[in-house]
Amino acid sequence: MFDVIIIGAGIAGASFASKISKYAKTLLIEAQDYQKEIPIRTNIFPEHNRPFIQEEIGWDNKIIFPTTHTQSNYMSDEFNGVIDSNEFGIPLGNICYTENFIAERIKQLENQGGTFSSGERISKVTRHSDYLELMNNRGESYSTKLLTLATGSRGFELQRSLGFGIPDSYRGVYLHLFGEEDKINENLDYNYTFHINPKISQNGPFFFNKGIDRISAGYLGEKNQSKEDVISKLKRILNNYKPIQPILNGLSYNLATAVVGDISKHPIKNFSNDRVLVLGEAAGIVTAFFYEGLLPGVACADIATKTLKPLLENESNFSRSELHKYDQEVKRILFPYFKNGNALEYLIYNEGSHVKSLWRLYTKLLSEDRTCRKYIYDAYINHDLSKHNTSNDRYVGEKWFSKLPTLSKITLSPKFFKALLM
Numbered sequence: 270m271f272d273v274i275i276i277g278a279g280i281a282g283a284s285f286a287s288k289i290s291k292y293a294k295t296l297l298i299e300a301q302d303y304q305k306e307i308p309i310r311t312n313i314f315p316e317h318n319r320p321f322i323q324e325e326i327g328w329d330n331k332i333i334f335p336t337t338h339t340q341s342n343y344m345s346d347e348f349n350g351v352i353d354s355n356e357f358g359i360p361l362g363n364i365c366y367t368e369n370f371i372a373e374r375i376k377q378l379e380n381q382g383g384t385f386s387s388g389e390r391i392s393k394v395t396r397h398s399d400y401l402e403l404m405n406n407r408g409e410s411y412s413t414k415l416l417t418l419a420t421g422s423r424g425f426e427l428q429r430s431l432g433f434g435i436p437d438s439y440r441g442v443y444l445h446l447f448g449e450e451d452k453i454n455e456n457l458d459y460n461y462t463f464h465i466n467p468k469i470s471q472n473g474p475f476f477f478n479k480g481i482d483r484i485s486a487g488y489l490g491e492k493n494q495s496k497e498d499v500i501s502k503l504k505r506i507l508n509n510y511k512p513i514q515p516i517l518n519g520l521s522y523n524l525a526t527a528v529v530g531d532i533s534k535h536p537i538k539n540f541s542n543d544r545v546l547v548l549g550e551a552a553g554i555v556t557a558f559f560y561e562g563l564l565p566g567v568a569c570a571d572i573a574t575k576t577l578k579p580l581l582e583n584e585s586n587f588s589r590s591e592l593h594k595y596d597q598e599v600k601r602i603l604f605p606y607f608k609n610g611n612a613l614e615y616l617i618y619n620e621g622s623h624v625k626s627l628w629r630l631y632t633k634l635l636s637e638d639r640t641c642r643k644y645i646y647d648a649y650i651n652h653d654l655s656k657h658n659t660s661n662d663r664y665v666g667e668k669w670f671s672k673l674p675t676l677s678k679i680t681l682s683p684k685f686f687k688a689l690l691m
């Protein structure tokens with residue numbers, strides 16, 4: 270009998286496993302074969318993530334964080350809205366080689382006496398009065414006092430079978446481009462490029478995340494598209510889309526390695542139930558506009574550990590009412606910051622003809638207005654997101670609205686008003 274079993278060794282599950290195994294007999298199970306390889310991912314990892322990992326992961330660990338994140342470019346067809354940390358202070362955060370982050374977390378779990386099993390898919394969970402029984406694809410079973418689902422967008426059937434809701438899912442694709450460090454820096458100034466063009470996607474950005482010797486590129490937010498369609502669109506963009514051609518120049522990539530997957534957002538109602546917790550993207554805890562999923566992964570892991578530690582010490586039966594504190598804490602700590610993404614999603618991710626010009630004005634605003642840049646910078650580096658300053662978001666929204674031509678002001682004022690109330 271395990272105290273805790275975690276299904277899914279992404280950022281959320283692996284982080285939680287390494288934390289909770291200090292206090293509980295822990296098993297972490299992953300469907301992909303990590304013995305062969307943990308799939309590479311190059312992600313941005315803002316300074317506001319740091320409090321949730323700092324006990325176990327050094328911020329200066331260059332295997333995990335090969336470089337700092339100093340510049341973000343919110344890019345339209347005309348303007349670069351650049352947030353440069355050199356203008357204000359410490360870096361915006363780090364660039365994360367996420368496969369190394371996950372590998373380190375699994376090592377920590379094992380060093381603390383926990384067990385990791387990969388290449389194993391859990392297909393069924395049965396509830397008993399005082400434990401849960403898990404069955405894998407080989408017909409083997411495990412028992413646990415507490416189960417954690419950290420299954421991202423790939424375990425919805427299990428989630429449903431345990432009485433949880435399902436978040437909204439969208440399609441995304443990414444591909445790694447490789448080159449010498451100097452060449453990469455010559456081609457691309459910014460660690461993070463976030464570009465909106467509704468012809469690419471009406472529900473998400475085209476992005477570049479720049480590492481040292483590699484760049485991750487892709488787009489997010491497509492609905493109901495097949496893997497083939499998503500990849501062939503990526504191919505057309507890489508071959509023909511003028512604004513990004515200088516970035517690709519001289520770098521190598523292989524479209525056969527493009528990864529298509531779902532990304533989920535819009536949090537479900539409950540993140541806990543009797544003896545079960547749901548962490549990270551599985552619960553739809555991803556910011557709605559920027560699709561930040563690493564923050565919720567590490568935050569949920571930290572909050573779940575803090576909730577469970579006293580319960581483990583008191584040999585609790587992990588009732589729904591005891592676990593509810595986890596839901597409350599996730600909402601208290603993350604949701605003030607999520608409001609900003611909800612408002613931007615409402616204004617930009619829709620089929621309106623105004624989207625392109627609205628995004629253009631947003632990037633123009635950032636290029637011209639230091640206070641707006643400073644407020645965005647402050648959100649990147651804020652170590653207490655429960656105190657995220659929503660009046661700063663409102664200030665940016667009002668400045669943005671003031672840039673609209675008169676006619677657009679009239680047509681878009683109800684939308685802006687609603688966004689301010691989100």
Ligand SMILES: Cc1cc2nc3c(=O)[nH]c(=O)nc-3n(C[C@H](O)[C@H](O)[C@H](O)COP(=O)(O)OP(=O)(O)OC[C@H]3O[C@@H](n4cnc5c(N)ncnc54)[C@H](O)[C@@H]3O)c2cc1C
Nearest residue numbers: 277279280281300312313390391420421424549550562563
């Ligand atoms: C293209 C792209 C770029 C992104 N860039 C960023 C970024 O730069 N910064 C950022 O903050 N966020 C980014 N995100 C979002 C972020 O990467 C994800 O939200 C986050 O990684 C989700 O972590 P997770 O641990 O919740 O889920 P996942 O990483 O999806 O992990 C879930 C794991 O569970 C396993 N699993 C599922 N079901 C089972 C089962 N039945 N049995 C066993 N194992 C199972 C899966 O194999 C998987 O490994 C990006 C997302 C995409 C798609």
